[in-house]
Amino acid sequence: MLYLDHAASSPLRPEVWAAMEPFRHDVYGNPSGSHAISRKAKNALEDSRDLVASLINADPKEIVFTGGGSEADNLAIKGRAFSGGRRGAIITSPTEHDAVLGSAEHCRSLGSTVTFAKVTADGLVDPAETASHVTADTAVVSIMMGNNETGVRMPVEAVAATVKAAHPAAIVHTDAVQGYVSERADVDALGVDLLSLAAHKFGGPKGVGLLYVRSRTPLAPLVHGGGQELGRRSGTHNVMAVVGMAAAMAALEEERAAFRARVMGERDAFEATLAKLIPDLVVTGAGAPRMVQTSHLRIPGVRNEMLLVRLDRAGLAASAASACQSGAATVSHVLEAMGMTPALARECLRFSFGWSTAEGEGTRAARLVAGEAGALR
C-alpha cells in the first residue's frame, strides 16, 4: 500500500501514541477540578501548552486548544469579526481552506464586509495588493501559509509585514495547518497575530488543534460555558489528544531537517519520474514556491475520478483534493481562483507525502500512476 494522502490525514506516530497511552485509563480527572486526580490532568495539559508554545515561539497564555484546524480557523475569523460586538471586515484570499471561506461567508451574511485579495495563475497573493484593502474597519487579514490542495506556499511574512507597515494595529491570521508540516511556524518570524494548527496532519491525533492568539488580541469566543482557555474556548479539555498533539509537534521539530530532506527527495523523484513517463504532465503552481510534501498535478485527458479508482485498486491512496461531504470530487474553488476551467480541474490530482513515507516510494508511485493513467488515455 502506497499512502500518498498525508495532506488529508497522516498516520499516528508511534511516539505520539506512547505519550498518549497513559491517558487511556490513568489520567482521567477533569483538568478544571481541584483535587489530586484533576491536578494530574491539569499538569499534563499545561505541560503540553508550555511545550507547544515554545515550539512556535509563543507564550503559553497565547495558546488556545481547539477541536481541530477548522475550529481554529473559525475562531480566528469569527472571533475577530465579532469581537467587541462589531461586524468587522475580513480580508482573505479565494484559495483559502473552506473553514476560512465558510467562516468569512457566515460573517458576511451577518453584516461583515469580505474582500478577496487577487491570486495569480500560480496561486499567489501580492502582499501590496492584499494590504491595499486594509481599512480602520478591518478585523482580520487571513492568508494561509501553504495551500492544502496545490501545496503553494503563500508569502505570509511579506503580507504581514506590508499590512503592518501601513496599519500597525491590523491583525493578521494564517492557517498553518499544512505549512507547519514542513516548516517551522515561528509566530514572530511569520509576523502573525493568529495561527491555526491541526495535529492529525503531522502524526498527531484527529480532533485536536490550536489557535495561537497574540497577547492583547481581542477575540470573541465561539463556544461559551465554563470559561476554559481563558474564556476563549469553553468545554472540558480532551487532555489525551492535547498531550498527543504536543508529542507530535515535538517529534516533528526534532526531525525537521531530516523530514524535509526525505519528503522533498521522494516528492521530487515522484515528479521527475512521472514527467519522464508522461511528457505533457503539468505541475500546479510550478512557478511559485511550494511546500516540499505536496505534488498537485494535471494529467491531460485523464478524469481524476477514474484514475483514483484505478489507483485505489492498485493500492495507491491519493486524492482529488477537493471533495464534497458525499465524497464526490468537486471542481476546486482553489483551481477556479487560479483561472483553471472546470474541465481542466477535473484532470488534477494531489499526492502528498509525510512522516511515514519510505525511501523509494516516490519513484514506485510515479511508475504506478503512469501505468494506470496510460490505461485511461
Add this chain to the structure above:
Amino acid sequence: MRALVAMSGGVDSSVAAALMKEQGWEVMGVTMKLWQGPDGEAPTAGCCTVSDAEDARRVAARLDIPYYVWDYTEEFMSGVVGGFIDDYRTGRTPNPCVECNRTIKFSRLLAHADALDYDVVVTGHYARVTSEDGRNRLWRGVDPDKDQSYVLSMLGQDQLARLSFPVGDLTKDQTRRMAARLGIRTAHKPDSQDICFVGQGNYRQFLAVQGVVPTQGPIIHQDGRLLGVHHGITNFTIGQRRGLGVAVGEPLYVTDIDPDAGIVTVGDRSGLEVDEATVENMSWVDRPVAGDLLAQYRAHGRAVPVEVSQEDELAIVHFAEPQEALARGQTLALYLDEEVVGGGIIRTTA
C-alpha cells in the same frame, strides 16, 4: 468478471448489488452525484443527496465492496436540467428521468465503466434483459406495479449488451424481503417519488429559482373566446385542469400551448382527445418495428393498442382508441406484448 453497480442508496440498487455479489461478480458501487441543493440545506428529495450517498456507502461496506461517489453535476445541469427548463419554455412536458438515463447513466457511466475495465453496469431498475442468438431483448419487469421498462425504452443493442437489471425478476415485496434478510439498512426506505432536483416543492418554484421569468399571455377557449390572462406558459401542461385561473361553470382542461405566441388554449374534455402522435428521436431496441403494437406514454400509465408506421427517423403512432392528454415532450414507449421494441419523444399530436 467485474460489475459496476449504480447505487442510489435505495433498496432496489442495494439488492441489485447484493445479488451480483452473491453471483460471484467482482462488484464496485458508484453513486452518481447529479445535483446539489443550496448550501446548508439538505439537498432535495430523491436520489442524489449526501444522506442517500451515506446509505449507499453503508450498504457497500456491509457487502464489502469498494464504493465511490462520482460527480456528474455539470453533465446533469447541461444535459438534463437545461433540457427540462427549455421544454417548459417551449410548451413541452419533459421527462427528466428518461433524459438522465439517456445522457448520463447509460452513456457517461457506461463509458466510465469501460475505462475501468468493468464488464457490466448494473442498476436497480425493474426490467429484464435476455439474449438470444446474439441479440439482446428488453422486457417489462415481472412486477407490473413496479415495472420501469418505460424509462429504459431508449436503450439499444450496444447498451443492453453491457447492462444488467437483477431486480427485474423480482417483485418489490421480494426485493424488500431480500434486503431485510441481507440486513440492508435501506430495506424499509420509501420509494423515491419526486423528480430528484425539483424535490418536494413543485416544478414551477424550481423554474422560478432557475431564473425562468414568466411572461403573461391570453387564455383562449377552443371556441375562440378570450377567457383571461395567464402568468406564463410554464405554469401549464397539456391536460391540466387545476389552477387555470378562469371559471366558466364547466370543467376546463389545457388542450394546447403555443410557446411562440404565448397562448394557452383550454377546452372541455373532448378537446384533449388525440388519435395520432408523431414521435421523434426514435430509438429501437433491435430494429424498427411497424404494425400493431402497444404504446405507453406515461411512466405509470397503461399500454394501449396502436398501429405504427414510420417515416425516416419518425414513428407515426395511430391509437386504436382516442387518448386523452398526450403531452409534447413526453416519452412514448412501444411494446410487443411484454417486450420493449423502442421509444421516442412525442413531437406533435393530432
